[in-house]
Amino acid sequence: MxxxxxxxxxxxxxxxxxxxxxxxxxxxxxxxxxxxxxxxxxxxxxxxxxxxxxxxxxxxxxxxxxxxxxxxxxxxxxxxxxxxxTNDNASKIVVGVTENTAEITPFVCKKFMEKFPDIEIEIQQQDRSSLSNKLADSELDITIDSTMQIPNNFAITEHLVYLPDQIILFANKNHALSSETTIDKETLTPFSVLGCLSKNLQVQKMLQETAASMQKLTTMKVGTFEQITGYLKDAKHLALAGIEYTNEIENNPELIIIKPEKQSRGIDLSISVASNKTTHPDILNLLRYIGEETQS
CATH class of the missing domain: 1.10.10.10 (Winged helix-like DNA-binding domain superfamily/Winged helix DNA-binding domain)
Structure with missing residues (x-):
C-alpha cells in the first residue's frame, strides 16, 4: 500500500x-x-x-x-x-550525568545513536550543583541523576514488546510464540503482523502506534476480524486487535491471546530538561527511549 x-x-x-x-x-x-x-x-x-x-x-x-x-x-x-x-538544526544533544548514572547513561545513549544515527550525543559528568547551573544556562540539554548508585554490571533488557491496555496480541494456538510471555522485537522479525480494523478511532490509532513500536507498521496488513483470523490458520502470523474482540478470540478454540510481560528494571532516574528544549523532538525521543530502556 x-x-x-x-x-x-x-x-x-x-x-x-x-x-x-x-x-x-x-x-x-x-x-x-x-x-x-x-x-x-x-x-x-x-x-x-x-x-x-x-x-x-x-x-x-x-x-x-x-x-x-x-x-x-x-x-x-x-x-x-x-x-x-530540520529547521532547529539541533542534531546534537548535550547530556549531563552525575557519578551515580555515569555507567548506565553512555550505554543507553550509544544504543539511541545506533537507532538515530543523525543525532549526536555529548555526555558531561559533573556534580549535581554544576549540572544544575549549566542546565539553567542552557549549556546542557538534559541532566540525568539518581538517588541510587547504579552498579557497573547492571543489565538492560533489550526492547520488549509492550501492549497498551486497549490492544491485544493473538495468534493460532500452534504458533511458535503462543506460550511466550517475554517477546522482543528481534523475536518478531520472522513473523508477519496483521491488524484488525476497529470502529473506534482511538483504538485504530493505538493499533498503528503499537505496530510502529514493533517495527511492523510498514508491512502490516489490515482487514476485518474474519479476514485476519483466516490468515492465522497457517500459524505463521500474529495479529493485533482492540479489546472489543477479546471474547471472540477466547471463544475460538483455534486462537490464543499472547500476553507479553514487560520486565521491571527498577532504575529510579531524575531527569531535567533545559527550558528551551522541552518540546524538541530529538529530546523527546531520547527521553522516551531512556524510559523504555530503564523503567518498568
Missing part, C-alpha cells in the same frame, strides 16, 4: 464517482480503478460496490476509510515534526 492510494480512496469516498475522483487526483479513470482493485486484492475484501452511475462504500470500505484518514493525519503530523527538526 502507498499513501497515494489512501488519498485516492478518500477521494473516491468523497465523490462516489470514479471519473470525478480520478480528475481530483490527476489520474486517468483506468489508473484509479486499477489502484482501488490493487487495494482490494491486498486487503482481500471488497471496498466499493460499483454501478454504472455511482460508487458506494462497503462496510469493510468504511473501516478502511477510517484507517486511511488516521494514517494520513499521522503522516502529516510526522512531516510537521520533521520540519521542526
Amino acid at each position: 502507498r499513501l497515494e492510494q489512501f488519498k485516492q480512496f478518500l477521494a473516491l469516498a468523497e465523490f462516489r464517482h470514479f471519473r470525478q475522483a480520478a480528475e481530483h487526483c490527476n489520474l486517468s479513470t483506468s489508473a484509479l480503478t486499477r489502484s482501488i482493485q490493487t487495494l482490494e486484492q491486498e486487503l482481500n475484501c471488497e471496498l466499493v460496490t460499483r454501478s454504472t452511475r455511482s460508487v458506494s462504500i462497503t462496510q469493510s470500505g468504511e473501516l478502511f476509510l477510517t484507517y486511511c484518514a488516521n494514517a494520513l493525519e499521522q503522516f502529516n503530523h510526522f512531516k510537521t515534526q520533521l520540519s521542526d527538526f
